Amino acid sequence: MTPDFPKDPAQLRSARWFAPDDMRSFGHRSRLKGMGFDDVDYQDRPVVAILNTWSEMNTCHSHFRDRASEVRRGILQAGGFPVEVPVMSLGEMMMKPTTMLYRNLLAMEVEEVLRCHPIDAAVLMGGCDKTVPAMLMGAISADIPSIFFPAGPMLKGRWKNETLGSGSDVWKYWDERVAGNLCDRDWNCIENCIARSAGTCMTMGTASTMACVTEAMGMSLGGAACTPAVFADHSRLATRTGRLAVEMAWRNLKPSDVLSPASIENGVKTSLAIGGSTNAIVHLIAIAGRLGMELTLQRFDEISRSTPVLADIRPGGRFLMEDFYNAGGLPALLSRLTDLIDTDCRTVSGITLGEQIRDAEVIDNEVIRTRENPVSEAGGTCLLTGNLAPNGCVIKSIAADPKLLVHRGPAVVFDNYPEMKQQLHAPELDVTADSVLILRNAGPLGAPGFPEWGMLPIPKKLLQSGIRDMVRISDARMSGTSYGTCVLHIAPESAAGGPLAHVHTGDMIEIDVPNRRIHWDVSDDEIRKRRDAKPVTKPVPERGYGRLYAKHVTQADQGCDFDFLVGRSPGQEPGIH
Known part of the structure; x- marks a missing residue:
């Protein structure tokens, strides 16, 4: 910026509080002075x-x-x-x-x-x-x-000869610990140095x-x-x-x-x-x-x-x-x-x-790639639509296993996060590397708050067999530090009556990221029967901010803002009294 801008103190917004010779402005100025400020600190x-x-x-x-x-x-x-x-x-x-x-x-x-x-x-x-x-x-x-x-x-971060990245390496090393490949001592050392x-x-x-x-x-x-x-x-x-x-x-x-x-x-x-x-x-x-x-x-x-x-x-x-x-x-x-x-x-x-950015210079072409040598030519994050997500969902394709970007497998459904945590690692859980893990009631209304639960953990018995990625679908978000073939932000969410609420374990689910498609292989008649048999009631807390949130938050595809805050502000200024 050049210094040739006008400086008219009368045009400052704060002048409404401090400049007039009236009782209210007297009160404003005197309270500043009660904090030890003098006229020279704020005038003009x-x-x-x-x-x-x-x-x-x-x-x-x-x-x-x-x-x-x-x-x-x-x-x-x-x-x-x-x-x-x-x-x-x-x-x-x-x-x-x-x-x-x-x-x-x-x-x-x-x-x-x-x-x-x-x-x-x-x-x-x-x-x-x-x-x-x-x-x-x-x-x-x-x-x-x-x-x-x-x-x-x-x-x-640094551990032994490894450079650590918070979040991403937490997930990685936790998987190794669950699989039995990382001892408590090393896990504690990572805890002490990753942040x-x-x-x-x-x-x-x-x-x-x-x-x-x-x-x-x-x-x-x-x-x-x-x-x-x-x-x-x-x-x-x-x-x-x-x-x-x-x-x-x-x-x-x-x-x-x-x-x-x-x-x-x-x-x-x-x-x-x-x-x-x-x-x-x-x-x-x-x-x-x-x-x-x-x-x-x-x-x-x-x-x-x-x-x-x-x-x-x-x-x-x-x-x-x-x-x-x-x-x-x-x-x-x-x-x-x-x-x-x-x-x-x-x-x-x-x-x-x-x-x-005129004088900006790339110093390392490995970290900031050239256009001729990109990490990905396009589509680092993709939108999918289909009968499981009529209003859309997203996947971070550059952080997924390329072999899973086109996949079909049977659903393994968890109704909520506590259920998933309790059942996921059970030896009797009927799950294979081809299964599609599904978590519902994890969206803006269902959790509530749309938490970062979307990188569903991989079952222990699969980790022990060497599996490190599988298709996971939820109406949750995931941390930006997360990775894997995780389909997120299913909209509408299950707690709002979206199709995810009616998926059963064993239903076949397909994702086709190149063609931006997600499909739940169940007939329309069967979907209607399931909806009629299990209507969804929107959860609304009894009091406080949670009640305000539940009544007014929009869905993931609309930004999860409050419906009464969307749009340009009328720009009301506080009254003079």
């Missing part, structure tokens, strides 16, 4: 809120106390008045059944915090999975100048996927998504973000000025090109919905068919986020997609995306 300065999701129950954000101070430094350097406002922290590792249950709650909190306070601009500090879309959704609806500051990935530092998962999980999507959509500084959490570069990034937030306040550069249908599609293409998490689909649909735009699963699949996967990062590849950063990061990858993305889209920096 943009008020920049630091929305901090720090929590000691969220490892990914455990460095945010320091980063908030560094953001504050940048705000002060640029002449702003920083105020730190804590908002709900969504830490996937600690919260049950899933942070996805609370994504919309954080989005509502962010929207209302921004709307009701004297805030001219905001720095959104998040990272762990659902904090990213939640904060963006809230900021979009409030439509107050906002910039996202990502937590950054943790450092690579090496503060920060989000160092694989291309949902956190890094959404950070990259956010950067590609123009809502964070260039290079922000991949900077490791504990690098000095991350501290400098925090300060730069604070400085830019002040300029955004003076310019009144709002999310509605940055985000557009083209920038949303840039986010979709980026998610696909980095081999990103399937969760990004749900979040991008919700983000687009807050802008009054429709992003369908069909459109996502159309883009998937023409977007190559260039980031060779686990779980769909070999490397980790620290390697991606060292290879040039997201700007370098985007520089190889300029014919596919819209480089004229605006960013929070006040320049176009093309200008932001």
